[in-house]
């Protein structure tokens with residue numbers, strides 16, 4: 045077994061070429077590559093990373109699984125390389141993005157091109173002549189500050205009127221995605237990396253914006269990208285199935301021992317709130333009507349969220365034979381900052397225990413799904429909770445071994461990730477000492493033969 049332990053002192057000594065066994069350790073290329081660049085998302089890895097694994101592991105047409113598909117980096121790359129894919133994703137907006145991307149080669153793009161011209165005509169005709177849009181903003185969507193200025197809102201509603209009248213469902217999904225993937229740009233909110241008001245981030249509000257231009261540009265980019273990959277020999281031959289439900293329902297959707305390789309990045313133990321951060325998308329696309337609709341998603345989310353477990357009494361590790369170091373760490377976390385009420389160590393201990401309980405369920409899902417001798421590659425970030433370092437890669441590996449999987453390797457992909465707001469508020473990353481470094485690893489787990 046090749047094991048590069050993420051002992052943080054040794055990170056300093058790694059040469060750049062050792063820091064990753066893979067080609068794009070900065071994960072930046074997704075922003076530049078056709079199809080991958082359509083929808084921004086916290087991805088975990090780049091298409092080059094996925095390609096490297098598929099080239100290394102698969103010779104003939106095979107089935108690639110992503111249990112936490114996000115906006116589909118794994119599945120897009122797998123299908124472009126001539127493989128079939130299965131992806132689970134609980135967030136309906138991300139699932140929409142994934143579905144549009146992996147089915148893009150089957151779409152009638154002439155129809156999309158025609159409708160882009162019609163949108164421009166409709167918009168230019170209506171925007172300056174006193175037209176009253178029929179569409180309304182989603183009634184259940186509340187925000188601390190007006191999400192759009194009145195001028196921008198009218199433009200957005202004109203575009204909604206057009207999208208709602210599109211007859212072809214697939215073309216309509218492309219337009220919805222072009223709107224949703226740009227909608228925050230012209231709002232009074234921004235990603236820092238969590239969604240907050242522009243004013244809180246020191247940015248000025250957006251009074252007016254060329255809304256049509258940015259959406260039309262996105263649509264034209266999509267058309268050009270499809271033309272660019274159009275010559276791909278596999279386009280049209282492969283299939284990817286996007287399942288808009290939790291991976292924990294795996295038995296309902298996939299055959300036992302049917303998967304040739306899994307490449308995935310689950311949510312990290314950093315409480316990045318995928319649901320809250322996509323509230324505008326979920327409401328405006330009609331996936332969510334009121335706050336109660338998001339509750340089930342929050343509970344199904346891998347590891348839950350700190351907000352959903354912080355007020356419970358002690359949440360314990362519930363799987364057989366938990367690693368002793370993990371039991372000790374959670375017990376220690378529970379004793380910290382007791383005077384802080386819901387912000388005390390107990391809430392964070394509950395969150396960590398929920399997260400590792402889900403690591404066990406995840407490992408069991410892989411044990412069920414993988415063919416004998418097949419591997420899962422899992423990109424995962426470590427965490428710092430209340431100043432306590434949690435090496436998630438090591439704990440996940442140990443937990444997976446308890447599920448009967450073999451640990452093949454742990455490699456550090458990237459060190460000193462930018463911390464999210466929760467981590468920054470407790471332990472400023474810049475001030476953290478060498479034992480408080482953030483890093484991401486890829487863990488390879490194998491189904492025994």
Ligand SMILES: C[S@@+](CC[C@H](N)C(=O)[O-])C[C@H]1O[C@@H](n2cnc3c(N)ncnc32)[C@H](O)[C@@H]1O
Pocket residue numbers: 085086087088089111112113114115116117118132133134135138289290291292308309310311312318344345346
């Ligand atoms: C780190 S992101 C994956 C990003 C992905 N690699 C990509 O290229 O876009 C983790 C994803 O897991 C999803 N997720 C969380 N819990 C899930 C669950 N129980 N089943 C399926 N997906 C889940 C989140 O909505 C999020 O999109």
